[in-house]
Amino acid sequence: MDVFLEAAREAARLLFSGDSYVRDILGLSLRVSGTAVLVGVLIGIPVGVAVGIGRFPGRQLVVALIHTGFALPPVVVGLFVYMLLSREGPAGALELLFTPTAMVLAQALLASPYVAGITLAAVQAVPSDVRLEARALGATRVQALWAHLREARLGLGAAVVAGFGAVLSEVGAVMMVGGNILGETRVMTTAIVLETRRGRYGTALALGLVLLAVAFTVNLILTRLQQGRQAAVWSTAGVERPWA
Amino acid sequence: MGVMATPAPAPARADRPPLAPSQPLLRAESLQRRYGGRAVIDVAELEVAAGEVLAILGPNGAGKSTLFRLLLLIEKPDAGRILFEGRAVQPGDRAVSRRLAGVFQRPHLFTGSVRENVGYGLRVRGVSRPERARRVADALAWLGLEAHAGAPVHALSGGEAQRVALARALALEPELLLLDEPTANLDITVRRRFREDLERLARTHARAAILITHDPGDAFALADRIAVLHEGRIVQVGAPDELVLHPATPFVAAFTGAELLLDGSVSGKEDGLVLVELKGGTRLVVAEAAQGGVALGARVHVAYRPEDVLLAAADAAETSAQNRFLLRVTALNPAGGLVRVRLQGDATSLAAGVALTALVTRRGADTLGLAPGRDVLAQLKATALRAFAAPR
Structure with missing residues (x-):
């Protein structure tokens, strides 16, 4: 048990002393994953909305692809981005391999299907009559679409948070395309791997606790959004609740 | 439930052009809508005049909701045309769409407060905030909903939700108000109250109304004329008495009691x-x-x-x-x-x-x-x- 006690003591010291090593790594993690989710949102939300609302040939296939994306192994995405950015790769001239930009690119690829898939479910959960009804009150097509998205807003929020949670905790892709370079591309997950190998369990545990705390916060927000979502769904059934 | 609000007088609308006495407000001609090869709607002719409440009465499956969407200009017919004030109009014609308002059978209230819902149509029309606040307050008063103005819509009962949906349409003071089965999901006491609200308000705050219903009780209580819809066709149009005393077909006779x-x-x-x-x-x-x-x-x-x-x-x-x-x-x-x-x-x-x-x-x-x-x-x-x- 000593190894755990020792590690916990070291972790507490690092966390409460405001150690710059942990702080910098946490900062980079949030920056890389945050940017990746932003890109994922810019891709995933329009795709999710189009697939969720639109009717076009091949739609089923796109839905299946998006859902496959949920199970996309980070190392496979890492491999793909690595090959893309490697010196012999099609984007090798950009010299982006082992930079935060490469990490953002890889994580954005991981986040997009998450965001698209949850967006898709969220917009489909809103009855399509909402748009007709908005039109019946004089809304233009765009205004009616907006009304629809507004009804799905909690689900859209959940899509963003879930996407963030997914990329923040992955290690395979950032390790491969970032290279875990101290001060440049070392993020929490890659640091935990490294510190564990070095036998510095305290540092690894401190990073792990921070990661857990962030994950917990993310899930707390998700749960709150989902609870709120239930309330929103009830409101649409207002006319069918005889007991209310 | 509070005391019933006194109906406010309908404000004069200066922007309404006068109609020639013989000209219907809305007229449908040879209107057809097919789903999967089957004609769901095949209406040779249907008119509603200014100042009139027209009921479209038919059993379930007669095509009522399809006709509702066609007349409301949110669905495109496969054939035929709709004339508004004598001019042919298409779905997407914003100038005309904005003179109509529809209330759906199961209205979806937007997440938010009652006040926000009632103001929705005005907001998408770009009506200024003070003007909107005034008209929303008026519409809430017409339906005795003032006390619920700030309430979130998910806290409303079925009858209240339906009245909010009606207020949301009436706040626009539409030239033509279309209602699809407005009382179908209400229990009997709430239905009576809603029917009274409609009777009082449809004529004062809309220029004309089309009430789509399967319930002869609604049609006879509210309409000046009733068009009976059977399997997508209008089989008889006439005053309520005419339908009762001189039904055109056994279906009309049986359907009207x-x-x-x-x-x-x-x-x-x-x-x-x-x-x-x-x-x-x-x-x-x-x-x-x-x-x-x-x-x-x-x-x-x-x-x-x-x-x-x-x-x-x-x-x-x-x-x-x-x-x-x-x-x-x-x-x-x-x-x-x-x-x-x-x-x-x-x-x-x-x-x-x-x-x-x-x-x-x-x-x-x-x-x-x-x-x-x-x-x-x-x-x-x-x-x-x-x-x-x-x-x-």
């Missing part, structure tokens, strides 16, 4: 009256035949309304009714304050093969001592009967 005597044939005509012989040999004197009459020997159905059947003791003296049958009571079914009396003639009696339903008051049923097995004299005036050529 009449009962049918089936399988008769025309055995003679005299003095403008039609003689119909029913299967069992019983003869009826009928004053009117639908749509230009029926030929001698033609197979017909005869419609009557249960409330027109007069019952008397079996040994009652002569009356003026041309049709008198001695019948046996087979069942009594209470229907609110009234009783439906099922009557059947047996083979040995005067009226073999006749089965009638009479609607009498409970007091009347008591006085006559009606009970299953008792014989009574049922009387129907010739003018209460109407013959239709039987569908082939």
